Amino acid sequence: MLRHEMNLRVRYSETDQMGTFYNSRALEWFECARTETLRSGGVTYAQMEARGVLLPLVEAHLQYLGRARYDDLLCLRTEVQFSGKARLRFDITITQANDGKVIVEGYTVHAITDAAGKPMRPPEWLRQEMGS
Amino acid sequence: MLRHEMNLRVRYSETDQMGTFYNSRALEWFECARTETLRSGGVTYAQMEARGVLLPLVEAHLQYLGRARYDDLLCLRTEVQFSGKARLRFDITITQANDGKVIVEGYTVHAITDAAGKPMRPPEWLRQEMGS
Amino acid sequence: MLRHEMNLRVRYSETDQMGTFYNSRALEWFECARTETLRSGGVTYAQMEARGVLLPLVEAHLQYLGRARYDDLLCLRTEVQFSGKARLRFDITITQANDGKVIVEGYTVHAITDAAGKPMRPPEWLRQEMGS
Amino acid sequence: MLRHEMNLRVRYSETDQMGTFYNSRALEWFECARTETLRSGGVTYAQMEARGVLLPLVEAHLQYLGRARYDDLLCLRTEVQFSGKARLRFDITITQANDGKVIVEGYTVHAITDAAGKPMRPPEWLRQEMGS
Numbered sequence: 001m002l003r004h005e006m007n008l009r010v011r012y013s014e015t016d017q018m019g020t021f022y023n024s025r026a027l028e029w030f031e032c033a034r035t036e037t038l039r040s041g042g043v044t045y046a047q048m049e050a051r052g053v054l055l056p057l058v059e060a061h062l063q064y065l066g067r068a069r070y071d072d073l074l075c076l077r078t079e080v081q082f083s084g085k086a087r088l089r090f091d092i093t094i095t096q097a098n099d100g101k102v103i104v105e106g107y108t109v110h111a112i113t114d115a116a117g118k119p120m121r122p123p124e125w126l127r128q129e130m131g132s
Numbered sequence: 133m134l135r136h137e138m139n140l141r142v143r144y145s146e147t148d149q150m151g152t153f154y155n156s157r158a159l160e161w162f163e164c165a166r167t168e169t170l171r172s173g174g175v176t177y178a179q180m181e182a183r184g185v186l187l188p189l190v191e192a193h194l195q196y197l198g199r200a201r202y203d204d205l206l207c208l209r210t211e212v213q214f215s216g217k218a219r220l221r222f223d224i225t226i227t228q229a230n231d232g233k234v235i236v237e238g239y240t241v242h243a244i245t246d247a248a249g250k251p252m253r254p255p256e257w258l259r260q261e262m263g264s
Numbered sequence: 265m266l267r268h269e270m271n272l273r274v275r276y277s278e279t280d281q282m283g284t285f286y287n288s289r290a291l292e293w294f295e296c297a298r299t300e301t302l303r304s305g306g307v308t309y310a311q312m313e314a315r316g317v318l319l320p321l322v323e324a325h326l327q328y329l330g331r332a333r334y335d336d337l338l339c340l341r342t343e344v345q346f347s348g349k350a351r352l353r354f355d356i357t358i359t360q361a362n363d364g365k366v367i368v369e370g371y372t373v374h375a376i377t378d379a380a381g382k383p384m385r386p387p388e389w390l391r392q393e394m395g396s
Numbered sequence: 397m398l399r400h401e402m403n404l405r406v407r408y409s410e411t412d413q414m415g416t417f418y419n420s421r422a423l424e425w426f427e428c429a430r431t432e433t434l435r436s437g438g439v440t441y442a443q444m445e446a447r448g449v450l451l452p453l454v455e456a457h458l459q460y461l462g463r464a465r466y467d468d469l470l471c472l473r474t475e476v477q478f479s480g481k482a483r484l485r486f487d488i489t490i491t492q493a494n495d496g497k498v499i500v501e502g503y504t505v506h507a508i509t510d511a512a513g514k515p516m517r518p519p520e521w522l523r524q525e526m527g528s
Contacts, residue, residue, distance in 0.1 A: 012431065012441075013288060013424045015281040017334055022277050023163075023189045027156035028409045035408065035467065045408075046467040057155045060194045070281055071431065071442040144299065144309075145292045145420060147413040149466060154409050160277045167276065167335065177276075178335040202413060203299065203310040287427075287453045291420035321419045324458045 001081040002130055004037035007097055010072045020067040026094065026104045027060060033076040033092050034108070041129040053123060055088060055110040062106035066096070073097040082130060086112045086119045133213040134262055136169035139229055142204045152199040158226065158236045159192060165208040165224050166240070173261040185255060187220060187242040194238035198228070205229040214262060218244045218251045265345040266394055268301035271361055274336045284331040290358065290368045291324060297340040297356050298372070305393040317387060319352060319374040326370035330360070337361040346394060350376045350383045397477040398526055400433035403493055406468045416463040422490065422500045423456060429472040429488050430504070437525040449519060451484060451506040458502035462492070469493040478526060482508045482515045 008029060016022040034055075038045045045055070068074060075097040083089035087109055094104040114120050122130075140161060148154040166187075170177045177187070200206060207229040215221035219241055226236040246252050254262075272293060280286040298319075302309045309319070332338060339361045347353035351373055358368040378384050386394075404425060412418040430451075434441045441451070464470060471493040479485035483505055490500040510516050518526075 009431075011424065012280060012427050013286050015286075016276060017279040017281065017283045018186070018188070019281045022279075023192065024156040024159035024277060027159060028407065031155075031408050035405075044467060046465075054150070056150070057196050059196065060155065060192075062192045064189050064191065069442075071440060141299075143292065144295050144412060145418050147418075148408060149411040149413065149415045151413045154411075156409060160275065163276050167273075176335060178333075201310075203308060282450070282452070287456065288420040288423035291423060295419075318414070320414070321460050323460065324419065324456075326456045328453050328455065 001079055002037060002041045004033070004040045004078045006033065006036045006076050008032060008074050008076060010068050010070055010074065012070050015070050020069060023064065026062055026106070029076060029094060030090070030092050030106065030108055033078045034090055037078045037080055037090070038129070043125060043129050052115040053126065054113045054115065054117070056113060056117070057108055058111050059109040060106065062104055064104055066101050066103040068096065068103045074103065080130065082122065083109060086121060088112060133211055134169060134173045136165070136172045136210045138165065138168045138208050140164055140206050140208060142200050142202050142206065144202050147202050152201060155196065158194055158238070161208060161226060162222070162224050162238065162240055165210045166222055169210045169212055169222070170261070175257060175261050184247040185258065186245045186247065186249070188245060188249070189240055190243050191241040192238065194236055196236055198233050198235040200228065200235045206235065212262065214254065215241060218253060220244060265343055266301060266305045268297070268304045268342045270297065270300045270340050272296060272338050272340060274332050274334050274338065276334050279334050284333060287328065290326055290370070293338070293340060293358060294354070294356050294370065294372055297342045298354055301342045301344055301354070302393070307389060307393050316379040317390065318377045318379065318381070320377060320381070321372055322375050323373040324370065326368055328368055330365050330367040332360065332367045338367065344394065346386065347373060350385060352376060397475055398433060398437045400429070400436045400474045402429065402432045402472050404428060404470050404472060406464050406466055406470065408466050411466050416465060419460065422458055422502070425470070425472060425490060426486065426488050426502065426504055429474045430486055433474045433476055433486070434525070439521060439525050448511040449522065450509045450511065450513070452509060452513070453504055454507050455505040456502065458500055460500055462497050462499040464492065464499045470499065476526065478518065479505060482517060484508060
C-alpha cells in the first residue's frame with residue numbers, strides 16, 4: 001500500500017450556483033490525488049504511460065459529505081493498493097485543511113492495461129511502487 | 133417512477149489524451165439526464181429551485197464499461213424514484229446511440245432539502261411528478 | 265462564408281457561484297458552434313480529422329455582455345470564413361433565445377494543418393464547404 | 397501595478413484528444429493566476445467578494461503559441477493594473493517552467509462592481525493593493 005497526502009485549493013471555475021463545488025470536480029480532484037500519489041511512489045503516471053502501462057478507470061464511488069467554497073484549502077488523503085490481480089484501487093478522503101471536516105469520501109478502481117487496452121499483470125516496478 | 137430517454141453528443145472539450153471522454157464528464161452527462169428527466173415530468177429543476185426545493189447530490193456510483201469519442205451520439209436512459217422518505221435516486225445508463233453499446237452505468241442519490249439545506253419531506257407536486 | 269444557427273441549454277455544471285455561467289464555458293460553447301457549423305457544411309470536424317486536416321486554435325477573443333443562468337436556452341450564431349491563406353475565422357454571437365439579449369460576442373482563429381501540425385493550404389473540399 | 401509568478405501542473409482532465417491542453421483551460425488557469433496575484437497583494441478575491449467588491453470578466457483575449465501536455469509544469473506570470481477608471485486588466489503569460497517556451501499569452505479585463513453588479517470606483521484598499 002502507498003499512502004499520500006496533499007493540499008489543493010478550490011478554483012472559482014469549480015464552484016456552481018449553489019455556492020459550493022460542482023459534484024464532478026471531485027473526480028478531477030481524485031485524479032490530482034492519484035497523480036501526486038504515484039509521483040511520491042517514484043514512477044509518475046506520465047512515465048507509466050510512456051512505458052506502455054495505462055490505468056483506465058473502471059469504477060468510481062463518491063459520497064458527498066460536506067461543503068467547500070471558492071479558495072478553501074482542501075486536504076486529499078490517498079491510499080492505493082492492488083485489488084485482485086490486475087486492478088488498482090485508490091481510496092481518497094477530501095477534508096477541509098483547516099478544521100478536518102470531511103467533504104468527499106470515495107474510491108476509484110482502475111484496470112492495469114497495455115497501450116492497446118489489454119489487461120496485464122502489474123510489472124515488477126509497479127509492485128515495488130505499491131510496496132508489495 | 134419516472135422514465136426518460138435523450139440523446140447527447142460528446143464535445144471535443146470532453147475528450148482527454150486517451151482519445152475517449154474524460155471520466156468526470158459522465159457526472160456532467162448524468163446532470164443533463166436529470167435536468168431533462170425532470171422537465172419531462174412537468175416541473176423543471178430550475179422551477180424546483182425557485183420553489184425552494186433543492187436536490188443536493190449525496191452519493192454517486194459509476195461503472196465505466198465502454199469508450200465514446202468526440203462527436204459520438206450517446207443515448208441516456210434514466211429512471212428516477214424515491215429512495216427512503218427524503219431521497220431521490222436516478223439510475224442512468226449511457227449507451228452509443230447507433231449500436232447500443234454500453235458506455236457508463238451508474239446512479240446518483242439526492243437529498244430533498246429546503247433552500248437552507250434542511251432535509252424535507254417531498255412536496256405533493258414532487259410526488260405527483262414521480263408518479264407516486 | 266458559411267453561416268449557422270443553433271440552440272443550447274446552460275448546464276448546471278457550467279454555472280459558478282456568481283449564479284451566471286463561468287467564463288471559460290463560452291469557449292466550450294464556441295466549440296459546439298464550430299462543430300455544428302461544419303456539420304451543416306457537409307464535412308464534420310471528426311471527418312476532417314480523419315482526413316488528416318486539423319484546425320488548432322491560435323487566437324480567441326471574447327466580450328462578455330450579458331448573463332445566462334442554469335437551463336437558459338441560448339442561441340449561437342456563427343459565421344466562418346478564410347482569414348489569409350491558411351486560416352479559418354469563426355465569428356460567434358451568443359444570445360438569449362427568448363429575448364435576443366446578447367451574452368457573448370467573440371471570434372476564434374484556427375490554423376489549417378496536417379496531422380503533424382504543419383500548416384497547409386485548405387484542400388478543395390474545405391474551400392467548397394466554405395462556399396468559396 | 398502588481399506582479400506575480402506561480403507554477404501549476406497540467407491535469408489529465410485538462411487535456412483533449414489532440415494530446416495537448418483543451419483551449420478553454422487557459423481561461424481557468426488565468427483565473428488561478430488572478431487568484432494568487434491578488435492573494436500576494438494582500439487582499440484575496442474571496443475577501444474582496446466578502447467586502448462586496450466583484451470583478452466580473454468583460455473581455456478576454458488569448459493567443460495559443462505552444463503545446464503543453466499532462467503533468468507539464470507551467471509558469472504563469474501576471475501583471476495587473478487599472479485600465480480606465482473602473483476596470484482592472486490582467487496581462488498573463490503562460491510558459492513551460494523548464495525551458496521557458498511560451499504556451500499562451502493573453503489578457504482579461506474586469507469591471508469593478510458592487511455586489512449588485514453596479515460599476516464602482518475602486519476603493520482605497522484596492523488602489524493600495526495595486527500599488528497606486
